[in-house]
Amino acid sequence: MKKRWMVFLLPILAFCSGARRVPFEQYSVAMTLAVEPDSSVFIGTDEKFNGVLWLNQVFETEGTAAASVKLIENFGRFYLCADQFKNVWILQPHKDGVSAKAKAVDVTPEDETDVYTDIGLSRYGSRENAMVRFRFNNRQLFIDRKGGVHETYQ
Amino acid sequence: MRLINKLFLLLLLSGKALLGQDVQQLYDQAREVLAAGQYDLALTLIREAKAEIDRDPQADPNQVFAKRLLPQVEKNARTMGELAAALQALNQSVQNDLFFQDLTPGPEAVRQYTTQAKEASLDLVRRRDEIIRSHVLAPEYRSAVRGLPVYAQSEQLASVGIMDRLSEQFERMTTVLVDSLNAVDLRYRWATEKLAKLVKTNAANKAQMEQMSKEVARLSQERLNYINSIAEMLVGESSAESFNRPVTLNGNQVENAFIQAIQSEIARLRSLADVDSTEYRELAHNYEKIASYNRIFAKNRIAADQSALIAQYKAALDAVPVRTPVAPKAPRRLFYYVATALLLAILVVILVAASKKRSAPVPPSRIS
Numbered sequence: 001m002k003k004r005w006m007v008f009l010l011p012i013l014a015f016c017s018g019a020r021r022v023p024f025e026q027y028s029v030a031m032t033l034a035v036e037p038d039s040s041v042f043i044g045t046d047e048k049f050n051g052v053l054w055l056n057q058v059f060e061t062e063g064t065a066a067a068s069v070k071l072i073e074n075f076g077r078f079y080l081c082a083d084q085f086k087n088v089w090i091l092q093p094h095k096d097g098v099s100a101k102a103k104a105v106d107v108t109p110e111d112e113t114d115v116y117t118d119i120g121l122s123r124y125g126s127r128e129n130a131m132v133r134f135r136f137n138n139r140q141l142f143i144d145r146k147g148g149v150h151e152t153y154q
Numbered sequence: 155m156r157l158i159n160k161l162f163l164l165l166l167l168s169g170k171a172l173l174g175q176d177v178q179q180l181y182d183q184a185r186e187v188l189a190a191g192q193y194d195l196a197l198t199l200i201r202e203a204k205a206e207i208d209r210d211p212q213a214d215p216n217q218v219f220a221k222r223l224l225p226q227v228e229k230n231a232r233t234m235g236e237l238a239a240a241l242q243a244l245n246q247s248v249q250n251d252l253f254f255q256d257l258t259p260g261p262e263a264v265r266q267y268t269t270q271a272k273e274a275s276l277d278l279v280r281r282r283d284e285i286i287r288s289h290v291l292a293p294e295y296r297s298a299v300r301g302l303p304v305y306a307q308s309e310q311l312a313s314v315g316i317m318d319r320l321s322e323q324f325e326r327m328t329t330v331l332v333d334s335l336n337a338v339d340l341r342y343r344w345a346t347e348k349l350a351k352l353v354k355t356n357a358a359n360k361a362q363m364e365q366m367s368k369e370v371a372r373l374s375q376e377r378l379n380y381i382n383s384i385a386e387m388l389v390g391e392s393s394a395e396s397f398n399r400p401v402t403l404n405g406n407q408v409e410n411a412f413i414q415a416i417q418s419e420i421a422r423l424r425s426l427a428d429v430d431s432t433e434y435r436e437l438a439h440n441y442e443k444i445a446s447y448n449r450i451f452a453k454n455r456i457a458a459d460q461s462a463l464i465a466q467y468k469a470a471l472d473a474v475p476v477r478t479p480v481a482p483k484a485p486r487r488l489f490y491y492v493a494t495a496l497l498l499a500i501l502v503v504i505l506v507a508a509s510k511k512r513s514a515p516v517p518p519s520r521i522s
Contacts, residue, residue, distance in 0.1 A: 027216065029223065030178050122178035123215050130215035135176065153212065 028073040072121040191298040193234040237289035259327035335380040342373040409457035423470040
């Protein structure tokens, strides 16, 4: 009988513990970031930045090292690409605060050898369902918050 | 809008025509061109970005471009435009208000004109900097102000433009000054020849010779003053290092007088028996001035480079004997020895005489 009461009490206690959800929209405009000699980029400018990202593994996978990369944040995830890349990289920051899960997305799976040029990143859509609009090679595609790639905004 | 800006915009928009315009890219371009000082093109790009958002609100999901980012760039672009207009008005007003009244040609007129021009330049720079301070721009756009054509125009006006305006006055004075220089040069030569004759024939007394020498020195200085005035007109100020040319002199009007001045200075130095250190400093100062005039005249192609003559002048200056102050001679020791011996002798004589007086025999007393 006592255990049953505990099942009801735990959520109530968790609710009353002081942790509250507040609105926090995590997005940014597209940033063009210079790559440092140690393959890191400061996310932001000068004293206004919110992290450092190391791209050694990204460059290894791409087989090229870029002088600058483009980065945009959409719903807490970062989307990264550079000229001559073969993928768009989706970075999900880990809750430990010092690492991120990096996933390479080839938006043109029909051609595995192509590289992206004249790239551009921007957010597109509604406030609740904004996607990342990726422009490259005179084309554009939309990447949703789950990493799905679409020809048009849905 | 300038043609190049139109072409740039056309190129930019034509590239985006296939996919529609990207607000993010228009925003980036607007910032880029504004940082390069193209505020009018930045405003055009901002208008395009706003129009794109109006056409397709989904291009700006959180309205962060419409409400925050584009207005910021727009505000800076407008401020830069107002700043440019204010600088343009300042440049125009300085050019309109600048007036050099006619002064009697001469060294004093050159000095007054030069001072007035310098003050006008400094005032322009001060007012320009005040305008820049009063138009506050975001840090990333501040350096673009120095790249604005109107800023370059004010720089040009402050550094050489105002002095160029002086050239009208200086051209007027040039003929007068060169004529005066040649007249003084003739008088100097006449006085020098007359002095040489007087010395040769010994036909004048010392006072007349001194008076003639003073006249030669005075004429020499007057000639240097005229050369100095012409040099100042050439450089805009009396510094030999600043070669802003506000006046044009033709032919060899100055060259002959200048060569003559150097030669006569060399001759004068060679004729000097010796000088004291103050006089030598003055001669060295004259040499420095004439050497600087040579640089100015050669740079402005008023006279051929007289470096060879200047080297002779330096050699003559170095050869001038400088009197060293004579230390007062120490009195000879022999004099002291003789004087001491004499005093001792007198003393001995006195002592001997005194002792003789004391030891004189006492007359025997009579015993009765």
